[in-house]
Amino acid sequence: MSNAQTIVSRLVDSFQLNVQLFFLTLLFSLPLGLVIALCAMSRFKPLAIVTKTFVWMIRGTPLMLQVIIIFFAPGLLNFGAPWGSGASARFTAATIAFIINYACYFSEIFRGGIQGVPIGQTEAGQVLGMTRAQIFFKVTLLQVIKRILPAMSNEVITLIKDTSLARIISIKEIIMMAQEYTAQGLIWPLFSTGLFFLVFVGLLTIIFARLEKRLDYFRV
Amino acid sequence: MAILEVNDIHKRFGAAEVLKGISFSLEKGSSLAIIGSSGSGKTTLLRCLNFLEKPDRGRITVQDEVLFDAGDPGTQAEPEIRKKRLNFGLVFQAFHLFPQYTVLKNITLARELLEKERQKTQGTSAPQKEIDADAAALLAQMGLVGKEKAYPHQLSGGQQQRVAIARALALKPKILCFDEPTSALDPELTGEVLQVVRSLANKKTTMVIVTHEMAFARDVADHILFMDEGLIVEEGPPEQVFGNPREERTRQFLARYSSEP
Ligand SMILES: Nc1ncnc2c1ncn2[C@@H]1O[C@H](COP(=O)(O)OP(=O)(O)O)[C@@H](O)[C@H]1O
Numbered sequence: 001m002s003n004a005q006t007i008v009s010r011l012v013d014s015f016q017l018n019v020q021l022f023f024l025t026l027l028f029s030l031p032l033g034l035v036i037a038l039c040a041m042s043r044f045k046p047l048a049i050v051t052k053t054f055v056w057m058i059r060g061t062p063l064m065l066q067v068i069i070i071f072f073a074p075g076l077l078n079f080g081a082p083w084g085s086g087a088s089a090r091f092t093a094a095t096i097a098f099i100i101n102y103a104c105y106f107s108e109i110f111r112g113g114i115q116g117v118p119i120g121q122t123e124a125g126q127v128l129g130m131t132r133a134q135i136f137f138k139v140t141l142l143q144v145i146k147r148i149l150p151a152m153s154n155e156v157i158t159l160i161k162d163t164s165l166a167r168i169i170s171i172k173e174i175i176m177m178a179q180e181y182t183a184q185g186l187i188w189p190l191f192s193t194g195l196f197f198l199v200f201v202g203l204l205t206i207i208f209a210r211l212e213k214r215l216d217y218f219r220v
Numbered sequence: 221m222a223i224l225e226v227n228d229i230h231k232r233f234g235a236a237e238v239l240k241g242i243s244f245s246l247e248k249g250s251s252l253a254i255i256g257s258s259g260s261g262k263t264t265l266l267r268c269l270n271f272l273e274k275p276d277r278g279r280i281t282v283q284d285e286v287l288f289d290a291g292d293p294g295t296q297a298e299p300e301i302r303k304k305r306l307n308f309g310l311v312f313q314a315f316h317l318f319p320q321y322t323v324l325k326n327i328t329l330a331r332e333l334l335e336k337e338r339q340k341t342q343g344t345s346a347p348q349k350e351i352d353a354d355a356a357a358l359l360a361q362m363g364l365v366g367k368e369k370a371y372p373h374q375l376s377g378g379q380q381q382r383v384a385i386a387r388a389l390a391l392k393p394k395i396l397c398f399d400e401p402t403s404a405l406d407p408e409l410t411g412e413v414l415q416v417v418r419s420l421a422n423k424k425t426t427m428v429i430v431t432h433e434m435a436f437a438r439d440v441a442d443h444i445l446f447m448d449e450g451l452i453v454e455e456g457p458p459e460q461v462f463g464n465p466r467e468e469r470t471r472q473f474l475a476r477y478s479s480e481p
Pocket residue numbers: 233238256257258259260261262263264265
């Protein structure tokens with residue numbers, strides 16, 4: 001195998017870490033974000049206040065800092081090694097930090113989306129004898145999804161690019177990998193990482209455009 | 221024999237007492253029009269009847285069943301309230317159709333959910349065919365044949381409101397309430413909605429109609445209630461309330477409404 005081929009295949013391998021982090025974060029932060037949104041909207045004030053404060057702290061500090069803290073804090077505070085050891089520990093810590101961070105961002109989008117649906121929709125469901133769950137799933141949810149798709153699209157595109165931050169705890173994601181070659185005097189691997197992101201973001205853009213088109217048949 | 225009895229309903233929002241003791245009753249098959257200036261508490265009263273607001277005091281009775289009694293927490297349990305709501309239908313000023321569903325589905329959705337529940341709890345339910353046929357009949361009654369597959373945003377305001385009326389009727393409420401059903405409509409569209417309400421009155425649908433259409437109220441309602449500042453100031457048959465009001469406040473209100481079209 002030529003040198004260039006080796007480099008490309010190592011870049012592809014390392015990009016898999018970015019992609020894995022991306023999907024794991026989405027998988028867990030979407031439902032967690034919904035839970036956080038519901039807590040923030042709770043009629044039980046203490047819960048709403050605690051949740052909103054937490055969201056404010058997470059959104060108000062750099063994700064990079066959160067990754068570092070989640071990775072190092074347990075050891076430094078003598079909590080042992082909850083993330084295990086080695087590369088997998090670093091990946092677990094990064095994933096957890098990403099999930100918490102993105103759940104908070106998603107929760108704000110969900111909250112805006114849910115509160116944006118006119119109260120009349122809920123009341124129309126209520127006077128028709130629907131349960132709270134029926135109103136949420138049969139009436140409100142699709143309207144919320146339609147409302148939040150543009151904001152979600154932005155956030156998800158940011159997520160794939162943010163995955164590079166994992167390098168701060170020595171996770172060999174694609175940019176960190178490419179930089180090894182920069183040290184050896186090769187610049188093209190670093191440039192080519194941009195292509196990986198461009199293609200991935202392109203796919204995401206197409207997917208979101210399709211979803212938006214799917215929901216184009218009604219107006220909110 | 222009254223189908224609906226409302227006794228001494230009080231409702232306050234914070235410091236403001238919006239309903240200060242409302243009592244009236246309604247005969248089966250008759251229609252009641254509620255008139256009054258904006259802010260007099262008409263919407264709040266309808267919302268209390270439909271359990272969207274909880275009165276601070278008072279009692280609501282339908283066919284001798286006490287649906288709500290502020291002094292009896294036993295009448296206020298959540299799951300039962302949902303069932304009790306089905307005694308009433310409510311047509312909102314701003315329609316509130318479900319935008320993601322077709323006209324037909326807007327009308328059938330709640331019924332389908334209720335039938336599913338009935339199948340689970342009682343082992344019997346109306347087949348989908350019957351639900352759809354009933355909805356089709358309602359659409360015909362509302363003059364909306366051919367609009368089954370349309371989405372709400374494709375309809376005019378008058379058509380949307382007629383769908384909303386069909387949606388409320390689909391659950392066969394004992395008492396149908398209207399909250400200014402034509403106030404959100406362009407003037408040229410109010411006629412078609414009023415026509416539908418009139419035809420319901422002719423069929424002896426029991427109705428409570430909050431409206432600013434005085435000529436319509438006079439023409440269609442069997443009984444008029446004039447509200448002001450949370451109280452019923454005057455009530456009686458249309459000829460009396462419109463033709464020969466007893467109270468000065470009623471006279472002033474009617475004068476204002478006949479001077480501004
Ligand atoms: N949820 C609410 N919170 C506080 N005030 C309210 C609320 N709903 C209605 N009100 C007040 O109650 C009064 C009566 O309102 P409403 O019942 O809508 O009158 P109407 O339908 O006769 O115009 C108004 O002054 C209104 O501002």
